[in-house]
Amino acid sequence: MMYYLNTTDEYYLHDQHSLNWELTVCNALQSDESPCRKALRMNSSFGFQLFHFLNKFFPFSKLNTILEVGGGFGYLMHDFLTLAPSLNATMLDISPYLLEKQKQSLDGWNAEFVNRNILSMKISELQCYELAILNENIGDFPTLVAQSPDDSLNNSLTRYYLDKINYFQDKYCLTLPARENINIGALEVLDNLCLAGVQYIYLSEHSCEATLPSSIQPYINFPLTGTPERITLKNHDEYTVKFSQLEKLARAHNYTAFRGQFVDFLPLNCSDRVLTALRLVTPFTDEQEIIQQFVYDLYKYEYLILIKGGQ
Ligand SMILES: C[S@@+](CC[C@H](N)C(=O)[O-])C[C@H]1O[C@@H](n2cnc3c(N)ncnc32)[C@H](O)[C@@H]1O
Numbered sequence: 001m002m003y004y005l006n007t008t009d010e011y012y013l014h015d016q017h018s019l020n021w022e023l024t025v026c027n028a029l030q031s032d033e034s035p036c037r038k039a040l041r042m043n044s045s046f047g048f049q050l051f052h053f054l055n056k057f058f059p060f061s062k063l064n065t066i067l068e069v070g071g072g073f074g075y076l077m078h079d080f081l082t083l084a085p086s087l088n089a090t091m092l093d094i095s096p097y098l099l100e101k102q103k104q105s106l107d108g109w110n111a112e113f114v115n116r117n118i119l120s121m122k123i124s125e126l127q128c129y130e131l132a133i134l135n136e137n138i139g140d141f142p143t144l145v146a147q148s149p150d151d152s153l154n155n156s157l158t159r160y161y162l163d164k165i166n167y168f169q170d171k172y173c174l175t176l177p178a179r180e181n182i183n184i185g186a187l188e189v190l191d192n193l194c195l196a197g198v199q200y201i202y203l204s205e206h207s208c209e210a211t212l213p214s215s216i217q218p219y220i221n222f223p224l225t226g227t228p229e230r231i232t233l234k235n236h237d238e239y240t241v242k243f244s245q246l247e248k249l250a251r252a253h254n255y256t257a258f259r260g261q262f263v264d265f266l267p268l269n270c271s272d273r274v275l276t277a278l279r280l281v282t283p284f285t286d287e288q289e290i291i292q293q294f295v296y297d298l299y300k301y302e303y304l305i306l307i308k309g310g311q
Helices: 008-014 046-054 077-082 098-106 156-172 186-193 245-251 272-279 284-302
Strands: 002-006 066-067 090-091 111-114 130-132 143-147 200-206 230-233 236-239 255-261 303-308
Touching: 002 066, 002 156, 066 077, 066 098, 066 200, 077 098, 077 111, 077 143, 098 111, 143 156, 143 186, 156 230, 230 245, 245 255, 245 303, 255 272, 255 284, 272 284, 284 303
Parallel strands: 066 090, 066 130, 090 111, 130 200
Antiparallel strands: 002 143, 200 303, 230 236, 255 303
8 A cells, every 4th residue: 555644744833823713622612702612511611621521530639740742822731730730831832833822821830832843752751741631633643644656655754654554563463454544643642652651641633433422413424434534724634533543552551541522521511502503404603603513523522541550
């Protein structure tokens, strides 16, 4: 099988001046006035709700060092530091523009800022962190895209990642089927975090394996492809993530894994307003369209919570 390597590095380094058009769930819940908040049972920010959920798995009050990779505008970490002020945060981001935004959001808080590509971090540089957070970004990392023969194979970075296919198959018995796109960057980052012995890890992204409960199927639809799908965005492509491969990799490193969908910690308020928006084939208002997309995301995003060793 031939592959080309999809990366978003150039986009985040040079071409990106706002995340607003690419509305993450975290950003969608930031404003008190957000219509998305009204679609949930609890009227609070993403970071606040995620923190309380993760607090059941991670002993935040005992933790010191937290690494957030690709923190966007820094909203999530602002909530985490508000709720656990003893944390020392490191914000690592490839984008100088977004790192500046994070500095503004976290002004006065216990945080340092590193303008790096996570894929360039050595295992020894990751060992000092007790907790790593990667929210809504692992689909940005390099993806090997299956295709017919192409001369981009000559690229040395592509060859590096092609060799990684054998590494993951041989070392961890991962099944990486030919003709399927491979989230090779996400696998590499998780492998490095596990090799570094980071005790607690949280990852999330659009999943190609997410399913819909029967109660929501009359309203929302997405195909269960089971293989990373391209998401075309402004000036770059991302890929949905095959979480079963990440979970298998983490278990091979002796991590306990908890996997689910955003709706687990952002429970839906099935009010008339929400159900009306969901029932419409063509929404009448902007708010109805926003709610439709938001509810889709609540099911399409999966998370993985990893704890080194047992529970
Ligand atoms: C879609 S945004 C998600 C932002 C934020 N986590 C949120 O949920 O709103 C992707 C983030 O990951 C960062 N990013 C993408 N690729 C990266 C890489 N290879 N290394 C470090 N940061 C990266 C981007 O600059 C951006 O901050």
